[in-house]
Amino acid sequence: MSLSGLLRTLPTLNAINSSLGSLSLLSRQPYSMYKPFVKEPVYNIEQLDKLIESGEAKKREFVPVKAARNDHNVSVFYDDLTSKFINMVMVKGQKELARNLVEMGYMKVKQIQLAKYYEATTDAERAEIELNPITIFHKALENCSPVLQLTPIKRGGSTYQVPIPITENRARFLAMKWMILECREKERKIHFPERLAFELIDAFNNTGKVVKRKQDLHKQCENNRAYAHYRWG
Amino acid sequence: MMRYLRTCNILRVWRRFSSISAESVPVTESITNDIFRTNESNPVNHRVEHNSRFYSISEPVKKQLFAGGGLPKEYQSLSETLNGLCIMVRKPAIELIHYLNKTNFDAPVLRYVLYGKTGVGKSLSLAHVVHYGSSAGFVLVHVPWVPKWFQYVKVATPSSVHANKYDQPIEAVEWLKHFSTQNGHLLHKLELKTSNTYTWSKREVTAEGSPLSELIDLGLNRAKYATGCIVALLDELKRAASSKQCRLLVVIDGFNSFFSPKSNVIREDKSMVLPSDFLLTDALLSLTRNDWNNGAVVVSVDPSAHPPELRESPLPRYLLGKTGFEHLDPFVPIEVQNYNDKEFRSQIDYYIERNWLQQPKARTDNGQAELSFTSGKHPYSLMRLVAPY
Numbered sequence: 021m022s023l024s025g026l027l028r029t030l031p032t033l034n035a036i037n038s039s040l041g042s043l044s045l046l047s048r049q050p051y052s053m054y055k056p057f058v059k060e061p062v063y064n065i066e067q068l069d070k071l072i073e074s075g076e077a078k079k080r081e082f083v084p085v086k087a088a089r090n091d092h093n094v095s096v097f098y099d100d101l102t103s104k105f106i107n108m109v110m111v112k113g114q115k116e117l118a119r120n121l122v123e124m125g126y127m128k129v130k131q132i133q134l135a136k137y138y139e140a141t142t143d144a145e146r147a148e149i150e151l152n153p154i155t156i157f158h159k160a161l162e163n164c165s166p167v168l169q170l171t172p173i174k175r176g177g178s179t180y181q182v183p184i185p186i187t188e189n190r191a192r193f194l195a196m197k198w199m200i201l202e203c204r205e206k207e208r209k210i211h212f213p214e215r216l217a218f219e220l221i222d223a224f225n226n227t228g229k230v231v232k233r234k235q236d237l238h239k240q241c242e243n244n245r246a247y248a249h250y251r252w253g
Numbered sequence: 254m255m256r257y258l259r260t261c262n263i264l265r266v267w268r269r270f271s272s273i274s275a276e277s278v279p280v281t282e283s284i285t286n287d288i289f290r291t292n293e294s295n296p297v298n299h300r301v302e303h304n305s306r307f308y309s310i311s312e313p314v315k316k317q318l319f320a321g322g323g324l325p326k327e328y329q330s331l332s333e334t335l336n337g338l339c340i341m342v343r344k345p346a347i348e349l350i351h352y353l354n355k356t357n358f359d360a361p362v363l364r365y366v367l368y369g370k371t372g373v374g375k376s377l378s379l380a381h382v383v384h385y386g387s388s389a390g391f392v393l394v395h396v397p398w399v400p401k402w403f404q405y406v407k408v409a410t411p412s413s414v415h416a417n418k419y420d421q422p423i424e425a426v427e428w429l430k431h432f433s434t435q436n437g438h439l440l441h442k443l444e445l446k447t448s449n450t451y452t453w454s455k456r457e458v459t460a461e462g463s464p465l466s467e468l469i470d471l472g473l474n475r476a477k478y479a480t481g482c483i484v485a486l487l488d489e490l491k492r493a494a495s496s497k498q499c500r501l502l503v504v505i506d507g508f509n510s511f512f513s514p515k516s517n518v519i520r521e522d523k524s525m526v527l528p529s530d531f532l533l534t535d536a537l538l539s540l541t542r543n544d545w546n547n548g549a550v551v552v553s554v555d556p557s558a559h560p561p562e563l564r565e566s567p568l569p570r571y572l573l574g575k576t577g578f579e580h581l582d583p584f585v586p587i588e589v590q591n592y593n594d595k596e597f598r599s600q601i602d603y604y605i606e607r608n609w610l611q612q613p614k615a616r617t618d619n620g621q622a623e624l625s626f627t628s629g630k631h632p633y634s635l636m637r638l639v640a641p642y
Contacts, residue, residue: 123641
């Protein structure tokens with residue numbers, strides 16, 4: 021059996037119980053094709069330098085590592101969130117198109133902000149204008165991420181929308197999803213990159229439709245707070 | 254942004270002293286005001302010392318020279334974003350300016366052919382030469398992009414002047430407008446007159462000895478005769494140059510399109526109208542022949558001016574074909590290459606100073622090495638790589 025086959029066999033219940041007995045099944049990804057001891061690769065050069073300095077690298081020398089992803093790289097332009105976002109924009113496996121759309125969006129963000137920058141007359145005004153599209157993107161996602169979410173819970177024949185806490189991953193996913201859906205809205209005279217640019221800048225300033233959607237969700241959660249205890253039956 | 258501005262003012266750390274893994278050392282920027290710019294905005298004075306520096310073109314000059322075309326679209330929109338048109342002074346343009354300054358105007362015209370891969374800077378070098386020509390008092394015959402006349406023709410009509418040839422009324426009017434904007438005041442000063450009578454129809458006649466501006470106005474008002482007007486105008490200018498009344502500079506971008514085997518015009522019997530069947534082709538080929546003097550001809554050949562099947566090589570012999578090469582032979586070939594190290598650094602510095610290259614990590618030595626590698630120092634590729642970040 022090949023090494024990759026060995027690494028990728030789904031762990032049986034016996035294997036889980038015998039190898040890391042104290043850890044519960046829930047703490048491990050049950051659908052991962054990799055065995056638990058297989059490490060995530062480190063791409064970032066600075067992180068690698070740190071590992072070497074601190075001596076961690078020596079410990080990792082003979083630990084198997086997961087296969088490299090196509091989109092992960094050591095480029096100075098690599099941003100995790102952007103990569104995730106591009107994947108979510110992608111449809112039918114058209115990665116290049118998705119990447120071009122998002123990159124065009126970033127360029128448009130820069131164009132809009134630079135227009136404001138060069139129109140500004142004082143240094144103070146100029147200092148306030150954020151020009152980095154990645155910073156704007158991160159802040160926009162932060163502003164669009166909900167803090168609670170609603171889940172349907174059946175009690176006595178009726179289904180109630182109950183507010184429950186949200187994980188970081190889920191919140192980030194919702195923010196990105198809402199952003200993309202907003203950019204794909206009907207009347208496509210304005211194409212995706214321009215819409216993305218406008219939406220990102222609006223969300224950065226805590227205005228716009230995506231932030232409104234998050235705030236509506238929060239309002240709904242607030243309205244349904246009476247049912248919060250349904251979470252525990 | 255604020256943090257960055259303060260850092261820039263306090264820490265003027267030079268590029269040479271930055272380290273590779275930038276986690277512990279603050280991000281170093283190369284904000285050296287004078288290395289990548291020059292104050293010399295008159296291209297007549299540009300010399301080798303100005304190489305790899307950016308010089309700025311003022312708005313009125315840009316409108317006068319390039320309103321009808323001449324700057325690549327993406328570059329133009331980028332210059333609008335970056336709040337001012339700046340062109341890098343590079344070796345091909347300096348070479349051309351040097352030759353044009355030293356030309357013996359009594360000898361037959363010299364033809365210069367700029368060649369190189371697509372996206373390497375030929376059109377911008379030509380734009381620099383156009384600015385030079387305008388500053389040095391040449392009358393400019395500038396065709397911004399020849400394929401526009403053959404690949405995207407709006408209307409093609411059988412010519413009123415020549416039986417077997419075709420007119421391009423809309424493109425002709427556009428070009429006459431471009432010509433009159435570029436050369437308006439100069440023509441007015443020179444007071445050039447026609448040396449022939451041109452009969453357009455029973456009532457429309459341009460008499461001998463009438464000013465050239467009349468010919469241009471006729472073309473602008475009557476699209477039907479616009480192409481004929483251009484033919485007459487170019488003929489008159491050639492004659493005027495040879496008789497020392499004016500000095501002519503012919504600048505043509507995408508010259509190999511005249512010898513392309515395709516155009517988008519199809520006759521009723523489904524046969525294609527070749528570029529050689531158009532009247533404008535004849536006019537410009539006559540102007541680029543070396544049977545006149547007191548001027549210069551600067552031309553560029555680009556693979557993208559040919560249909561996609563004919564873009565194998567960027568070299569003039571391949572792109573011009575046998576007829577084109579024999580027409581232009583002998584010419585002075587000038588290669589436009591990718592950026593060298595100095596030009597590359599200068600371009601990056603310009604992008605940083607104009608706040609276009611935003612990513613802090615891309616401004617470090619490591620980032621610049623990466624950009625240099627991934628773009629291959631190819632100007633257009635660098636522009637596309639830097640655009641989103």
